[in-house]
Amino acid sequence: MHQRIIDKYLEELKQKLLRMGAEVERVLQLAVKSLVDRDVKLAKQVIEMDRVIDEMELEIDRFCIETLALHQPAAHDLRFVIAAAKITPILERIADHSTSIAEATIRISQTLPMQDYLQIPATAKKAGEMLKGALEALTSEDSEMAREIIRRDHEIDDDYKKTFDGLLKEMIKNPPITATAAQLLFVAKHLERIGDYIKDICELTVYMREAVFIKHHGEQ
Amino acid sequence: MMDSTLEKKELVSFAERVKAEAKNLSFYYGSKQALKNVNLQFIEKKITAIIGPSGCGKSTLLRCMNRIHDLYPGIRYEGEIIMYPSGINIVSPKVDPLEMRMRVGMVFQKPTVFPKSIFENVAFGLKLQGEKNKQVIEERVEKALRMAFLWDEVKDRLKKPALDLSGGQQQRLCIARVLATTPEILLFDEPTSALDPLATARIEELIVELKEKITIVIVTHNMQQAARISDYTAFMYLGELIECDKTIKIFQNPSEKLTEDYITGNFG
Numbered sequence: 485m486h487q488r489i490i491d492k493y494l495e496e497l498k499q500k501l502l503r504m505g506a507e508v509e510r511v512l513q514l515a516v517k518s519l520v521d522r523d524v525k526l527a528k529q530v531i532e533m534d535r536v537i538d539e540m541e542l543e544i545d546r547f548c549i550e551t552l553a554l555h556q557p558a559a560h561d562l563r564f565v566i567a568a569a570k571i572t573p574i575l576e577r578i579a580d581h582s583t584s585i586a587e588a589t590i591r592i593s594q595t596l597p598m599q600d601y602l603q604i605p606a607t608a609k610k611a612g613e614m615l616k617g618a619l620e621a622l623t624s625e626d627s628e629m630a631r632e633i634i635r636r637d638h639e640i641d642d643d644y645k646k647t648f649d650g651l652l653k654e655m656i657k658n659p660p661i662t663a664t665a666a667q668l669l670f671v672a673k674h675l676e677r678i679g680d681y682i683k684d685i686c687e688l689t690v691y692m693r694e695a696v697f698i699k700h701h702g703e704q
Numbered sequence: 705m706m707d708s709t710l711e712k713k714e715l716v717s718f719a720e721r722v723k724a725e726a727k728n729l730s731f732y733y734g735s736k737q738a739l740k741n742v743n744l745q746f747i748e749k750k751i752t753a754i755i756g757p758s759g760c761g762k763s764t765l766l767r768c769m770n771r772i773h774d775l776y777p778g779i780r781y782e783g784e785i786i787m788y789p790s791g792i793n794i795v796s797p798k799v800d801p802l803e804m805r806m807r808v809g810m811v812f813q814k815p816t817v818f819p820k821s822i823f824e825n826v827a828f829g830l831k832l833q834g835e836k837n838k839q840v841i842e843e844r845v846e847k848a849l850r851m852a853f854l855w856d857e858v859k860d861r862l863k864k865p866a867l868d869l870s871g872g873q874q875q876r877l878c879i880a881r882v883l884a885t886t887p888e889i890l891l892f893d894e895p896t897s898a899l900d901p902l903a904t905a906r907i908e909e910l911i912v913e914l915k916e917k918i919t920i921v922i923v924t925h926n927m928q929q930a931a932r933i934s935d936y937t938a939f940m941y942l943g944e945l946i947e948c949d950k951t952i953k954i955f956q957n958p959s960e961k962l963t964e965d966y967i968t969g970n971f972g
Contacts, residue, residue, distance in 0.1 A: 488969050556928055558955045558967045695957030 490555040494564060497547055498623065501568050504540040505619040508575045508582070511537065512615065512678065515582040516608035518589040519671060520601060530586035537579040544572045560692075567692040571622070574681050574688075578615065581674040581681075588667045588674075595663040602650040604668065607643040607675045611682065614640075618685045627693040630686035634698075640679030647672040721788070723748035723919040724769065724889060728783035729795070731764055731773070738764045740943040741783070746889070748788075751911065751920040753934035753951065755927065757971065761943040762923045766891050769794060769921065770808040771801035787888065806833060809882030810891040814898050815874035822869070823862040825877055829885040844884050851917075852880035853910050872903025879910065890914065892922040896929065908933050927967055931955050939963045 511533050518526035548569040551557065557565050614633050621629035651665045651672070687699045724746040731739035739761045746752050754762040764773075771794065773779045781795040787807070794804055806829065818825050826845040835841055845862075849855040854876045858869070866877055875895060882890060892911065896904040911920060912933050924930050930937050931951060938948035939960070947960045958964045965971055 486970075490969070558927070558931070559958055559964045561968050562956060 490551070490557060490561060493547075493551045493555060494557075494561060497544070497551065497565065497568050500540070500544050500547060501571065502619070502623055504537065504544065504572065504575050505615075505622070507533070507537055507540065508579045509612065509615050509619065511579050512582045512585075512608070513612050515585040515589070516605065516612075518586055519592075520605055522589065522593055522597065524590055524593045527586040527589035531583055534579050534583040537576055541572050541576040544568065548572075563692045563695060567622075567688040571685050571688050574684050578678050578681050581678050584674050585671050588671050592664045592667045595667070596661055598654070598661055598664050598668070600654075601668065603643040603647040604671060604675070607640055607647065607672070610636075610639055610643070611675055611678050614679070614682045615685075618682045618689070621686060622689045622692075625689065625693045627690045630689040630693075634683050634686045637679050637683045640676055644672050644676040720750065721748040722746065724785060724787045724794070726765070726768075726783070726785050729765070729768065729785060730782040731761075731768055732780040732782075733776075734778045738943055739768070742940075742943075742945045744938055744945050744948055746919055746921055747936060748919050749915055749917070750935040751915050751922060751933055752936040752938060752948075753930035754921065754923045754938045754940060755925075755930050755966070756940035756946075757966065758925075759942075760940040762940050763893055764943075765940070766810075766893055766921060766923050769889065769891055770805045770810050771795070771799075772805075772810065774801045806885045807887055808889045808891060809885065809887035810893065811875070811878050811882060811895050813894040815871060815878050817866040817869070817874045817877055819865070819867060821863045822858050822866045822877060825866045826880050826884050829881055833885060845880075848880040848884035849877075851883050851914065852876045853906065853913075854880055870903070872899050872906055875899060875903070875907055876910065879907075879914075883914075887918065889919045889921065892920065892924075894924055894926075895922070897925065904929075939966060941966070 511530055514526060514533075515530045517523065518530060548565050551565050555561075614636055617629065617633050620626070621633065648669065651669050655662045655665045684699070687697075690696065690698050722745045726742045726744045729739055729742040729744075730737060742761075742765060744765075754765060756762045767773050768781065769785060773781075784796070785794040786792070787794055792799060794808065818828065820828075823845055826848050827841050830841050830844055835844075846855060846859075849858060854873060857873060858864075858877075866874065869877060875898075879890075879895075895911075896907050899907065908929065911922065914920060915935075922930075922934065934951045936948060937951045937954040939946045939954065939958070939962070941962055947954070947958060947963045949959065953959075954963060955967060958967065
């Protein structure tokens with residue numbers, strides 16, 4: 485099969501998306517590490533990284549518009565460009581939530597440390613794995629793999645409930661820890677939202693592959 | 705698997721009426737078979753675009769629909785093209801091709817204006833139909849020119865030679881000439897391939913406007929044109945109909961790989 489002019493653009497778009505995905509994956513991982521290790525320096529580094537991701541988002545936006553305007557993609561090509569344009573802001577939001585986790589690290593560095601972060605590290609590990617899987621499914625256009633990850637979203641939701649209940653109990657049992665626990669409540673919520681965003685990425689992968697919208701239809 | 709909202713909307717429109725229908729249609733130039741058992745419906749007051757690579761049979765199919773082929777020797781039809789509601793078989797030898805061409809008008813790639821005045825060009829078909837009443841002819845010429853978005857540009861120079869008009873105006877004049885005979889179906893064979901983008905846009909706007917009143921079939925090599933203006937798109941290859949569906953479906957998610965390869969330029 486001959487190489488079309490648009491193929492070069494689509495491959496470049498895929499590479500840009502992959503690079504952004506890898507960077508977002510790294511930001512999430514480092515944000516949670518900064519929290520667990522109470523590493524303020526690392527947290528500040530994560531906040532800096534967010535700017536790079538914002539730039540990547542803008543660049544991919546521009547690239548998608550250029551591809552649409554100049555090459556008028558159709559069928560699968562069109563779905564790929566649309567999916568890329570919709571996935572980019574989702575990745576950027578995952579990075580924003582990761583940045584918020586890093587900011588929580590800085591805030592709780594001034595408060596009493598907690599011995600147990602409950603489900604948070606495990607949830608973060610799951611979210612990291614699911615994000616990696618979502619990006620793999622996206623690049624290999626594996627809609628079955630994407631559906632499998634969508635089905636795992638409830639694990640993150642369940643973790644959130646456990647962490648929420650656990651933190652409330654800690655606050656009642658040990659009131660001086662309340663300021664730290666309150667920050668961790670936000671962190672748990674950020675992770676829960678990240679889970680939702682990963683699900684959105686997977687839904688777009690299904691759209692790209694099968695041209696069906698499963699969002700809001702409750703399909704798993 | 706859940707349907708998208710878009711697909712749900714499609715279900716509603718399937719209740720639309722069929723204006724013409726090719727049934728097991730084959731066509732031969734001498735011994736060469738150019739159309740192979742084509743089955744295709746044309747929906748009333750909708751635009752159907754026929755796309756496909758050169759030599760796929762799309763213009764041949766279009767030309768079957770108003771019997772233009774009959775002007776050449778050695779051609780042969782098999783099957784039917786039924787026009788509704790009359791149920792007449794367009795390609796039947798019992799049907800008068802001249803009468804058919806009044807009911808199924810055609811606009812070609814290059815404007816085919818006659819070396820006559822603007823008025824005479826539009827009145828030509830009417831006179832051929834036997835209309836002699838001067839007032840009726842004048843009224844219908846004006847109506848046709850208005851429908852073709854040309855009236856305001858030519859109303860003060862109806863007696864001037866049509867060949868003085870620009871390419872885009874000449875093409876709209878040809879459309880007016882066809883419209884004057886009030887056809888039921890209007891066929892366009894690459895109507896804008898000889899026009900600049902501005903004239904093309906005007907013709908496209910006109911075609912979209914005309915579908916309120918008439919069933920339209922357009923053959924085009926311009927994929928974006930098919931996507932912009934048609935409601936249905938049929939893809940042909942090597943004389944066969946590969947797929948026909950809602951245009952949005954064809955350009956977003958065609959059922960056949962061959963169609964996808966063609967519309968994404970992955971052919972060859």
